Ligand SMILES: Nc1ncnc2c1ncn2[C@@H]1O[C@H](COP(=O)(O)OP(=O)(O)OP(=O)(O)O)[C@@H](O)[C@H]1O
């Protein structure tokens with residue numbers, strides 16, 4: 001049975017459960033459940049604090065886990081990213097009151113509050129900056145107002161939390177992060193879990209593709225086919241079928257959903273008609 005760690009709370013937990021559900025895995029019904037078994041897929045899910053997941057996975061007790069890339073790096077655990085999942089995207093940045101700091105060099109001799117002590121301490125050491133780090137569990141934006149630190153290092157998505165606290169980012173982003181699937185670093189291909197791990201990854205990749213692509217169908221004149229196919233190259237190559245009306249073909253190809261409207265306009269311009277898009281519910285590439 002494959003043993004998988006899933007975030008039990010916080011920003012990662014809802015989207016992770018949704019993705020697993022879309023991939024056909026049974027998920028818990030109540031937020032208080034800490035472990036469930038999906039007998040059909042032979043998977044056991046453990047609902048753990050996102051911050052602890054890399055530690056469980058690196059210990060080898062659990063085969064794989066879903067966590068944040070920043071949490072993995074912060075933990076220093078011996079685990080690696082095997083699949084980025086495209087949600088919980090954020091950057092990790094320094095921030096302070098406007099006018100207090102403009103670059104990382106301004107941190108020398110100052111105090112930085114953060115929930116990600118591992119990332120911050122390493123970044124400061126790499127840059128040769130001597131600053132003290134205060135660990136706080138959350139709501140670190142308030143640390144400046146309350147005088148616990150002059151600078152914070154925190155997760156930034158929209159920047160709303162910083163603005164509300166009257167703070168501004170400065171310096172280069174320390175790192176970018178998103179939700180990821182992780183596995184212990186020394187896992188080998190002859191690991192008994194390997195086939196199940198690969199099947200799990202294929203399923204999640206299928207969900208990612210279904211979320212980012214749509215299926216496009218249209219009719220066009222044979223003379224326009226090459227131009228049309230250049231607009232919709234598909235993944236391998238589009239399917240082209242003859243129509244009953246001579247001189248016309250039907251074309252079918254996957255296209256990135258973000259570009260679907262522009263591609264439909266361009267196809268119309270070159271004379272394609274009956275242009276349709278449909279959602280992809282699941283897929284194996
Ligand atoms: N507002 C946000 N937008 C995108 N990702 C976020 C956001 N806040 C946290 N994350 C990401 O979620 C992960 C942290 O999850 P965690 O559950 O520890 O914290 P949280 O979501 O802030 O929950 P809480 O603070 O309630 O415990 C990290 O990978 C972080 O980058």
Ligand SMILES: O=P(O)(O)OC[C@H]1O[C@H](OP(=O)(O)OP(=O)(O)O)[C@H](O)[C@@H]1O
Pocket residue numbers: 137138139140141154155156157158159160161162
């Ligand atoms: O840039 P934004 O869109 O505002 O998002 C970033 C904020 O979201 C998270 O906070 P959360 O609400 O999880 O509270 P916390 O600080 O206590 O973790 C994170 O720690 C930032 O504070």
Ligand SMILES: [Mg+2]
Pocket residue numbers: 138
């Ligand atoms: Mg938080």
